[in-house]
Structures are given as C-alpha cells and as structure tokens.
Amino acid sequence: MPIMLCGDWNGSKRGYVYKFLRSQGFESSYDTAHHYTDADAHKWVSHRNHRGNICAVDFIWLLNPDKYRKLLKASWSEAVFSMFKSLLRRASLTESDAFAFLKADNEDCITYSGFCEALRQLNLFGHCYGLSIEETKDLWVQSDIDGNGVLDYKEFQQIWNSTSLELRDDKNEEQDNGSNDAQEQTIGFSVKNAVLFPPEVEKGSWPEDYSLSDHARLTVVFSPIRVSRSQMIC
Structure with missing residues (x-):
C-alpha cells in the first residue's frame, strides 16, 4: 500500500x-x-x-x-549514525580524530560509557528530546558487531561510513x-x-x-x- x-x-x-x-x-x-x-x-x-x-x-x-x-529500524539507526558523523565533521574531526574522541582515555577501543558520553556532548543524548536509554543501547548493540562489549576501529568505521542519507x-x-x-x-x-x-x-x-x-x-x-x-x- x-x-x-x-x-x-x-x-x-x-x-x-x-x-x-x-x-x-x-x-x-x-x-x-x-x-x-x-x-x-x-x-x-x-x-x-x-x-x-x-x-x-x-x-x-x-x-x-x-x-x-x-526496514524502518535499520534505516533509522543508519540515519542517527549519519547525524553523528555530520556533527563530528562539523567540529572538523577526521575519521581518526573522531575515533580518538570516542575512545577517550582507552588505548584502542570505545566503551559503552564513552559512546554515551560522546552522544551527550553532541547533544544527541541526555535530555528529553534526545535519544532514550533504550535507543542508545540499541545503537550500541548494532555497532558492537562481534558482541565483545567494546568497539574497535574497524567497527567504528561501519558507523563513520554510513551513507543512509545519501540518495x-x-x-x-x-x-x-x-x-x-x-x-x-x-x-x-x-x-x-x-x-x-x-x-x-x-x-x-x-x-x-x-x-x-x-x-x-x-x-x-x-x-x-x-x-x-x-x-x-x-
């Protein structure tokens, strides 16, 4: 229909x-x-x-x-990741700079807490009009491809290379x-x-x-x- x-x-x-x-x-x-x-x-x-x-x-x-x-759930997640990437680019961050921003003090990976903190700093999480806790967890699960609880650089590239908003x-x-x-x-x-x-x-x-x-x-x-x-x- x-x-x-x-x-x-x-x-x-x-x-x-x-x-x-x-x-x-x-x-x-x-x-x-x-x-x-x-x-x-x-x-x-x-x-x-x-x-x-x-x-x-x-x-x-x-x-x-x-x-x-x-399907809406998959495309919605890609759209959020595209917004995420756009905001990081607006701050003049390259792919490697953005990965460093997300992993904070960790040596080679992004933790869930670091992921949430990055979303909060980008004003996508932590207020009534932002992502909910459930939505943030769902994004994290989709990002953590191997399910080991952290995001390595290869998994981060899946977010960075999201093209869902390109026609x-x-x-x-x-x-x-x-x-x-x-x-x-x-x-x-x-x-x-x-x-x-x-x-x-x-x-x-x-x-x-x-x-x-x-x-x-x-x-x-x-x-x-x-x-x-x-x-x-x-």
Missing part, C-alpha cells in the same frame, strides 16, 4: 528529517508536481516563523510500494525499475497537481498582507496507478 505523510515537518529541505525521508524513498509531492529537485530549496516556501524567516517546511510525502527500501542516483533507480517487470503489481499513486496558497509562496516570497496563518496551505491531487512491489533490503 502507498504511504502518505502530511504536515509541518519543522525542518527545511536541508534538514535531517527531509534527508531521512528521501533516503527511505519518500517523494515530496509538491516538488514532484513542479519537477523540482532536492537542490531547489529556494524556489518555494510555506512558513514564516516568529523571527520573520521564511522556508519550506510543509510537505505531503508519498511513498509508493515500488520505492520501499529498508540513490538515477542509474540505480533505472536498474530498480528495470528489475520490476516480473514482480507482483499493486496500487500506488502518481502526483497530478500540487498548489500552495497564497500563490506568492510558490515564488519563494511571503505576502505581507497574509494573516490567516503563518503556514501556507498545500493541496495535492493524486491519481491511482499500478506499480510493482519493491523488495525491501533487510
């Missing part, structure tokens, strides 16, 4: 939520209707916040059965589509049209006389189609 997610995603097209959903095969219906790419973040807006900044944060996401990619290229998409010929058919949706109101936001500006809401109204028209079932990667 196709999946639709609608609402204010509290983040722009440059944010982690957008990248995560795109990595799962979701498409922004407005962008699809207007043939925009992920790089076209400036071409439309849907929200003016209390600071007066305008950005695109309202989406109607569509995931057709032929675009399913990974697949057109070549891979074409290969996927070409392999679907013999697969079972099911119902999906195509995007027929999508409009934002007031119309000025479609040009990337916010009208000063618009006081109905601080969010633009997004309307999308879908049409049912036949699609092939995707084989998810476990």
Whole structure:
C-alpha cells in the first residue's frame, strides 16, 4: 500500500528529517508536481516563523510500494549514525580524530560509557528530546558487531561510513525499475497537481498582507496507478 505523510515537518529541505525521508524513498509531492529537485530549496516556501524567516517546511510525502527500501529500524539507526558523523565533521574531526574522541582515555577501543558520553556532548543524548536509554543501547548493540562489549576501529568505521542519507542516483533507480517487470503489481499513486496558497509562496516570497496563518496551505491531487512491489533490503 502507498504511504502518505502530511504536515509541518519543522525542518527545511536541508534538514535531517527531509534527508531521512528521501533516503527511505519518500517523494515530496509538491516538488514532484513542479519537477523540482532536492537542490531547489529556494524556489518555494510555506512558513514564516516568529523571527520573520521564511522556508519550506510543509510537505505531503508519498511513498509508493515500488520505492520501499529498508526496514524502518535499520534505516533509522543508519540515519542517527549519519547525524553523528555530520556533527563530528562539523567540529572538523577526521575519521581518526573522531575515533580518538570516542575512545577517550582507552588505548584502542570505545566503551559503552564513552559512546554515551560522546552522544551527550553532541547533544544527541541526555535530555528529553534526545535519544532514550533504550535507543542508545540499541545503537550500541548494532555497532558492537562481534558482541565483545567494546568497539574497535574497524567497527567504528561501519558507523563513520554510513551513507543512509545519501540518495540513490538515477542509474540505480533505472536498474530498480528495470528489475520490476516480473514482480507482483499493486496500487500506488502518481502526483497530478500540487498548489500552495497564497500563490506568492510558490515564488519563494511571503505576502505581507497574509494573516490567516503563518503556514501556507498545500493541496495535492493524486491519481491511482499500478506499480510493482519493491523488495525491501533487510
């Protein structure tokens, strides 16, 4: 069955939520209707916040059965690791520097306590909006591949080389589509049209006389189609 997610995603097209959903095969219906790419973040807006900044944060996401990619638990973990890596890179840490940061005073491995402390310092753990204890333990179990209670450099590289938030290229998409010929058919949706109101936001500006809401109204028209079932990667 196709999946639709609608609402204010509290983040722009440059944010982690957008990248995560795109990595799962979701498409922004407005962008699809207007043939925009992920790089076209400036071409439309849907929200003016209390600071007066305008950005695109309202989406109607569509995931057709032929675009399913990974089970949510696995892909969520990879997304967290990608955020982890991004924050370390933002601090100008290389792969070896990041490993040294995590292992702290230990000679050649990362302990669970060091792992948690690193997450806390990166503001991913230790507060009400961060990772829970259970989620942190689950990430640790997935990282500790050999189950010996510590992470060596090779296991750390599995985290560092996570690419779940990188979108697949057109070549891979074409290969996927070409392999679907013999697969079972099911119902999906195509995007027929999508409009934002007031119309000025479609040009990337916010009208000063618009006081109905601080969010633009997004309307999308879908049409049912036949699609092939995707084989998810476990």
